[in-house]
Amino acid sequence: METIHIAIVEDDNEIRQTLHLILDGSTGFSCKYAFPDAESAIASIPNLPVDVVLMDIDLPGKTGIEATRELRKKCDHIDFIMLTVQSDDDSIFESLCAGASGYLLKDTNPVDLLVHIKEVYDGGSPMSSQIARRIINSFRIIDNPLSERETEVLKLLSQGLNYKDVAEHIFLSPHTVKTHIKNIYSKLHVNNRAEAIYKAIKQKLI
Amino acid sequence: METIHIAIVEDDNEIRQTLHLILDGSTGFSCKYAFPDAESAIASIPNLPVDVVLMDIDLPGKTGIEATRELRKKCDHIDFIMLTVQSDDDSIFESLCAGASGYLLKDTNPVDLLVHIKEVYDGGSPMSSQIARRIINSFRIIDNPLSERETEVLKLLSQGLNYKDVAEHIFLSPHTVKTHIKNIYSKLHVNNRAEAIYKAIKQKLI
């Protein structure tokens, strides 16, 4: 079996070094590169012979998700596995959008980790059953996740109205409009107006 | 000349009855069916010997546009003429997408209306010159006013990046990105991100 070349991006020294040793000492695996932050990883990985990157999400500076997003564009032959303590919906969803192929919790034991790395390398997408469930649930939304009111608000936003204008237009308090907008962002997994409108149009919600 | 069988969908009693009388009393035309709402029209028209439907847009409950969309699927031998007081771009565009063959304003005089019904029956698409103009304009390939750089910036904005992120992404000063954005707004005649993205997508600029 050919050797799988791994890189680690992880700010915790102990975890990074432990993983480094375990992975590099295993047959069929080579782990010569480990980075403590997103920036150094982004700078180096495009020039390295790497097959799989283990990416922590919580990093100082840019997050692992951002690093994945940027690296994905330059290195589409590399697979990314998110390795994290968080398992909230937003992190999972964002990671997958950013181009991650797998999403594992840090308490995954080393032997399983090796198996999962092999799975990714072979074109699979390993993830724990809890995480798989969340993903199924998030993709299961066939119908419009937005309520009627939210859709109405989003349409008005797309016409260039600010929230005060929207409020006046539909006879609501600006505070309520703001709440609706926040809920829209949350449901569409975005953090600003621009992306919300883009996604909504692409998904034919408005 | 063979008789053209007409159905009317119109919630205003007076207008509906007036049209009913005028159309059914004219040589070559027969108007035996008139409905006050979309629902009853959708239920009955598929089983009726009808050639042309005059459809009001503003109806209680489902709109005339929705009714047209649904009826079109079942009855592709029937032609639909939208008859409305609205002449806004969205109504027109949606009506055409829904399958309407003609789009007339309610102030069209009865004699002209008969002429237009005949036109539709003969495969034409009658509409007032104002409406025709709007359609021409909406279909006109508006040449992209944005430069390549501006398009690039707008695409990144639509992904939710703020101008600092955009700047880093394409190795520019944030000041320059801001300038580009201001120029984009100016060219698209908008004054914020939301409307810029909406317009750009609708015009297929991004």
Next chain:
DNA sequence: TATAAAATACCCCAAACGAGCTATTGATTC
């Protein structure tokens, strides 16, 4: 070779925005 775009970069400032909260009411749904 003018002249016009396009691309680059910088300044100030007020208004708008997004994130993080709490909270009440009325429907649904389990």
Next chain:
DNA sequence: GAATCAATAGCTCGTTTGGGGTATTTTATA
């Protein structure tokens, strides 16, 4: 009857945005 969701309304705070400028360099193009 409890729980959840939608809709409503409010608060604070720091960050981002958009509008108003100015200015240089490069690239087309007339």
